[in-house]
Amino acid sequence: MMKSKSLIYKIILVLALIVICFIMIYIGRGHTLYFDNKGIILEDDVAGAELKAPYRIKVFIKGKEVANLNDGDRGMAIWIGPKAHLELEVTEEKGGEKEKIAFDVSLPRAYDGVVINLVGLINAEPYDTYISEFIPLATVTSESEEEVVLDEMGGLGFGE
Amino acid sequence: MNSKRFNIKELINDFGVPRLIILGFLMLLFILAPFVGADLPTQFTNLFNRFSWNAVLVLAMVPMIHSGCGLNFGLPFGIIAGLLGGTIAIELGFTGAISFLMAILFATPFAIIFGFLYGILLNHIKGGEMMVATYVGFSAVSFMCMMWLLLPYHSPTMVWGYEGKGLRTTISLEGFYDKVLSKFLEIRIGNFSFPTGAILFFALLSFLMWCFLRTKTGTAMTAVGSNPIFAKASGINIDKIRTLSVIMSTWLAAIGILIYEQGFGFIQLYMAPFNMALPAVSAILIGGASVNKASIANVIIGTLLFQGIVTMTPTVMNSMIHMDMSEVIRIIVSNGMILYALTRKTNEGRRA
């Protein structure tokens, strides 16, 4: 009786840990966000109309300014979790009125780097038009082969 | 029929599964070597050279195992005596073959003093020798790291050029005792060479050891190791015998490092002696010794097997799979062997 009871506790514990694992994988996924303040050409529009970029957009995350973007600029920040909460301060014209807007952007799990076109986001365009994956430029691997240093001293290194 | 099979099983058990695996592995390497284009004569040259460098260090394990002090993880202690001998010989301006003799001469008193103190220490901690030995070795090495910087050495071949003091980490032995033994009576046939002098020297030391173990003191030493209660009853001074064995081990370690240096061509100071105990320990274990039993044959077989793996794995592995896993394999094999020896039930009667 006692044994089966403790076995049940153990199974529950293991299951709970596995559940926590998945929760952590879900809420802990980190992304590098890239913000573009760049006009976009709407494809399905016959005239090929362009959404114009505002003069300046400031991006705040958790109350801290992470990017100050003039027309055509790109900024960067990191975000942990599946849904990024961004606060934007948009200045449409130079010297014009500042407008604060907040957005929740859900981030695709598979992307390490997420490019968010802020113009598309502000104008409530469809998700696909303003989210894309950041593909790092293939860095020419000119780096020489790294020598692996195996520590055999059993701890005679000097720590940090 | 039945009894015979039983015997084979017992034989395998006695020999130890890990040893069989290592032997099989080495044979596989030798079989594979010609197929992957390794040059066998060069391989054998390497093997014999490395054997001649290391064999005496492995031999240094024997006395302490015999007297029941266990595996001498404190080998670096003796190595330091050897390093002192070598550096002093060079400092005093000896060159050529004479420098080797002088190195041995200078190393001897250090080895005897160190061994004596070390032996007394080990007599106070019977049963826990191996762990203490390990850390005594480490402490000595790190203490000497300071000393190599502070001792008043001046020979320009040994000290740092721009400061004029403090010994270098590696000192070239060219012009001193570089390969004095290996080149003595060396046999050369094409790619193959055989370091006759160094091997003869090892043979001499082994023979002396063999003789010693058959003298009265030698048998007393074995008695102390195998049955201390009996030894005590028959009037043997256990502590004295143990100290003697430690002095012998330490002295052999000192000589061993000098032979290693003459083959290798460099004196390595500072951290270098640090990881020299484990290979020697595992070599003698691979050769069939246990924590409290060792013979000269164990030394020879063990060193050959261990160095065989060290020399063969890189070449064969590299040409086969283009991965140099030899370092990792060496770590796993040597430590696995020590682990096996430590966890095997020793005959309860022997300790106690």
Next chain:
Amino acid sequence: MKFDIKKFLADRSVPIMFIIICVVCIPLSGFSTGYLLNEIVTRIVRNTFLILSLLIPIMAGMGLNFGMTLGAMAGEIALIFTSDWQIWGIPGVVLAMILSIPISILLGLLCGTLLNKSKGREMITSYIISFFINGIYQLVVLYMMGPVIPIIHEAIKLPRGYGIRNTVSLLNIRQSIDKLIEINVFGVKIPVLSFVIILLLCLFIVWFTKTKLGQDMRAVGQNMEVARASGINVERTRVLSIVMSTVLAGFGMILYLQNMGNIATYSSHSQIGMFCIAALLVGGASVDKASIGNVFLGVILFHLMFIVAPKAGTVVTGDSMIGEYFRVFISYGVITLALVMYESKKHKKKKMTENGGENDEK
């Protein structure tokens, strides 16, 4: 009751020696008090959890667990995965801890089983185990990660395409726990959450010694035969103590590395065992007796020496390496001293019982 001052001092000779070293070295090094305090707080946060993991095997009479390195390796493997999957911040730390548990348990079981086969020489065996498993760890991390174990990001792999780089950056995990709640007391930054975690572990250990299992461990540590006679499963208890120590060491390593901010893939763990054991011994612990107080005193004194010795050495001798070698020598010297004291005590006790036995026969 008479207060035996001689015995009091003799029992605390190591901490006293260290206090003297520190008192001499601090003015020589010329570091400011503020700097030293900040450094000490960092070192406490970094190392205490790891050192606490040593206490349980000591309680069970298995000596200093040199096999704590195994847990450290488990923690590193877990962190390599989380950083490859890009799980950042505190969730990353929590995930790494959970992932390290199965690896630690497996390694702990192996270690405990082997130690049961080598009773009486547990320490040297656990020491060799740490070397052996280090070989296996290198095999896994250097050769199998990539071709056998999937690693997503090229950035943490070696340029040759398999194996992990010498350092893995934990930039986005770095000090996520330490920095969460941080207060500033007279210029000394105090990471509250980290201290809370350490405190919880201390409470756990205090509570654990009072449980049935904890009592069993203590009994096994005092005398295996007596414990066996009173119906305790000695082998199982010993294995459990090692498993617990390994798991805790894994957690400790993850906390250590989140503070450091990067993993030295092939060397972080090999140094950690020695430093933790030395620190514990500096705090006045011995091979068979250690308390939480020893841990804190040890971590402060040992790391204070570690910070000031190189600088003091440079000032005194004019050579920067002397101090470096000096602190390494001291670390090893302390361990050696503790081992010698413990073993000679054991030897004396054994000799006395032997002689007693002979007398009885007469």
